[in-house]
Amino acid sequence: MTGAGPATMRVLITGGCGFVGANLIAQLNRAGGYAIRVFDNESLGKRQHIAGLEAEFVHGDIRDRPALDKALAGMDAVIHLAADTRVMDSIAAPAFNFDVNVVGSFRLLEAMRAAGITRLVNASTGGAILGETLPPVHEEMVPRPLSPYGAAKLAVEGYCSAFGASYGMKPVSLRFSNVYGPRSFHKGSVVAAFMKRILAGKPVIVYGDGEQTRDYVFVTDLCQGIVAGLTSAAPGVYQLGSGGPLSINGLIAAIAEVVAPHRMEVRFEPSRAGEVMQTWCDIAKARGELGYAPATTLGDGLAQTWAWFVQQA
Numbered sequence: 001m002t003g004a005g006p007a008t009m010r011v012l013i014t015g016g017c018g019f020v021g022a023n024l025i026a027q028l029n030r031a032g033g034y035a036i037r038v039f040d041n042e043s044l045g046k047r048q049h050i051a052g053l054e055a056e057f058v059h060g061d062i063r064d065r066p067a068l069d070k071a072l073a074g075m076d077a078v079i080h081l082a083a084d085t086r087v088m089d090s091i092a093a094p095a096f097n098f099d100v101n102v103v104g105s106f107r108l109l110e111a112m113r114a115a116g117i118t119r120l121v122n123a124s125t126g127g128a129i130l131g132e133t134l135p136p137v138h139e140e141m142v143p144r145p146l147s148p149y150g151a152a153k154l155a156v157e158g159y160c161s162a163f164g165a166s167y168g169m170k171p172v173s174l175r176f177s178n179v180y181g182p183r184s185f186h187k188g189s190v191v192a193a194f195m196k197r198i199l200a201g202k203p204v205i206v207y208g209d210g211e212q213t214r215d216y217v218f219v220t221d222l223c224q225g226i227v228a229g230l231t232s233a234a235p236g237v238y239q240l241g242s243g244g245p246l247s248i249n250g251l252i253a254a255i256a257e258v259v260a261p262h263r264m265e266v267r268f269e270p271s272r273a274g275e276v277m278q279t280w281c282d283i284a285k286a287r288g289e290l291g292y293a294p295a296t297t298l299g300d301g302l303a304q305t306w307a308w309f310v311q312q313a
Contacts, residue, residue, distance in 0.1 A: 010035045012075045015082030017045030019184045025053045027223045039071040062104035068111040077119035090149035101152035118169045121229045126175040127279035129154045136282040147274040172229045177241030181219030182308035195309045203265035210249035215241035215280035218301035221294035228290040238286040245280035258302045
């Protein structure tokens with residue numbers, strides 16, 4: 001770790017080599033005042049994804065309690081991003097998803113409790129937890145997960161709440177919307193998947209008629225919300241998104257504008273079970289209590305993302 005001093009917050013980021021983690025480390029480096037340790041098993045994100053950033057890297061798995069104990073030594077807070085995050089994969093392999101997301105997160109909470117670390121920012125999800133419900137989704141809605149991934153994330157939120165009430169910990173769960181932005185080349189999320197296929201000269205695949213809606217948030221705005229969650233004393237659950245809906249067809253039209261003159265061919269295939277059709281979130285609670293303030297327009301965010309993908313290619 002570098003830059004440690006009396007006013008420095010020492011933060012462990014699990015899954016810190018991933019897309020959100022790499023962007024978050026860059027943002028914390030720019031802000032200053034943070035000594036960062038990354039704990040990642042490199043199953044998806046790799047240590048080279050954070051090359052050039054100020055962070056100590058420790059290889060390890062969140063299901064490995066002794067490795068967690070070592071990684072937590074000397075830390076003040078934890079940002080928990082490590083997860084098996086794909087809805088379709090969770091349907092195909094629910095036991096693996098449970099083991100990583102629920103068992104791994106429980107072991108992290110137990111290790112934090114033993115180490116006397118109280119502040120946890122837990123990366124959660126919105127649509128997958130709440131299921132098919134009338135949007136905008138908000139924190140007071142009754143969860144009805146449609147996939148094992150959503151169920152696992154809901155279970156982790158429950159354990160965070162329980163550890164807060166039972167052991168004096170201060171966990172905050174942030175329900176991420178669909179995140180996009182630079183450093184997402186290894187991601188399977190929709191914007192990254194579309195841009196990779198466009199660069200490869202392949203058609204983008206849409207499951208369903210394209211009228212399903214999501215809330216797309218630029219990664220820099222999301223990271224601002226994570227930092228707000230880290231520095232605030234507020235516990236509980238917060239929705240982080242852009243605060244508005246966008247259909248897949250609308251997204252395609254917006255992407256087509258920024259990738260020109262590249263040709264964008266679209267292929268429609270049948271809908272998939274377990275996917276929510278309509279979801280976007282109300283971010284009023286995060287705005288009011290955390291000072292969360294997403295500011296990047298869709299056009300600007302997509303343009304920055306496309307420029308990064310072209311540079312990588």
